Amino acid sequence: EAAVTQSPRNKVAVTGGKVTLSCNQTNNHNNMYWYRQDTGHGLRLIHYSYGAGSTEKGDIPDGYKASRPSQENFSLILELATPSQTSVYFCASGDNSDYTFGSGTRLLVI
Amino acid sequence: QQKVQQSPESLIVPEGAMTSLNCTFSDSASQYFAWYRQHSGKAPKALMSIFSNGEKEEGRFTIHLNKASLHFSLHIRDSQPSDSALYLCANDSGYNKLTFGKGTVLLVSP
Numbered sequence: 512e513a514a515v516t517q518s519p520r521n522k523v524a525v526t527g528g529k530v531t532l533s534c535n536q537t538n539n540h541n542n543m544y545w546y547r548q549d550t551g552h553g554l555r556l557i558h559y560s561y562g563a564g565s566t567e568k569g570d571i572p573d574g575y576k577a578s579r580p581s582q583e584n585f586s587l588i589l590e591l592a593t594p595s596q597t598s599v600y601f602c603a604s605g606d607n608s609d610y611t612f613g614s615g616t617r618l619l620v621i
Numbered sequence: 622q623q624k625v626q627q628s629p630e631s632l633i634v635p636e637g638a639m640t641s642l643n644c645t646f647s648d649s650a651s652q653y654f655a656w657y658r659q660h661s662g663k664a665p666k667a668l669m670s671i672f673s674n675g676e677k678e679e680g681r682f683t684i685h686l687n688k689a690s691l692h693f694s695l696h697i698r699d700s701q702p703s704d705s706a707l708y709l710c711a712n713d714s715g716y717n718k719l720t721f722g723k724g725t726v727l728l729v730s731p
Contacts, residue, residue: 542717553627553709553723554665561717569718570622601664603719608653608672610719612664 514538517602517613524620530589532616534602542605543585545569545577547598548615554601560585592620623648623714627722635730640697642725644710647691653713654686656695657721658706665709669695700729 515536524530536543541562546554556569558577566577574596576588589596597620602613624647634640642656655670669684671677671693676685681700686693693712697704710722 544719546721551723554711554721556718556720559718570720605717605719608655608670608713610667612666614664 515602515604515611515613517600517616519616520614521617522619524589524592524618526593526620528592530592530596530618530620532587532589532600532602532618534585534587534613535583536585536602536604536611537583538604538606538611539582540604540606540609540611541582543579544603544605545575545585545587546601546603547571548601549598557587557600594620596620623651623712623718623720625710625712625720625722627708627710627725629725630723631726631728633728633730634700636700636702638700638729640695640700640704640727640729642695642697642708642710642727644693644695644712644722645691646693646712646720648712648714649688649691651688651712651714654684654693655711655719656684657709657711659709659724660706668708700727702729702731705729 544559545557560579578586600616656668657665658668659665681698683696
């Protein structure tokens with residue numbers, strides 16, 4: 512079954528440390544997305560990609576980088592993690608208005 | 622930047638009642654309008670989507686779209702306790718980029 516898999520499911524990081532969140536999709540979708548979800552804010556788009564080698568800034572890209580080394584994999588990188596980046600992060604893949612979300616990564620920055 | 626606004630923020634309805642959720646968007650050129658449902662601790666899942674003006678019914682769920690008034694809505698007939706969840710509206714202005722509202726928390730009381 513086609514799916515979007517995120518790792519890790521939970522992560523505790525220290526302020527100033529580097530964090531990498533990974534996402535793998537088996538949907539063969541061209542487009543992949545990283546969102547964060549905070550109470551009262553819904554889902555906000557951080558970065559997205561139209562295909563291998565491409566990354567685009569979303570609505571709240573500051574403090575985040577993204578990498579799309581292949582069709583299947585899309586990573587979100589926090590070079591210098593801050594407590595304000597504590598959140599639940601969702602990866603998604605999509606084509607032709609067919610979108611699938613991963614189960615999320617809960618990140619706590621202390 | 623595309624803006625999507627939802628109302629109400631939260632809603633409590635008795636079992637068997639009709640539930641109505643609303644969403645407004647800012648880009649009249651938007652092409653894809655969808656409702657996602659998210660149970661606590663789970664991934665958002667697409668519930669229904671629509672591309673053109675009018676309405677679409679699937680079982681107990683009906684989605685309405687009025688592009689002229691920049692408004693779309695979700696109606697749940699005979700609401701059930703299992704419908705209790707966070708409901709997110711989303712739209713795509715044509716760049717394969719979903720923008721979400723902040724969500725409506727629905728509680729259906731038995």
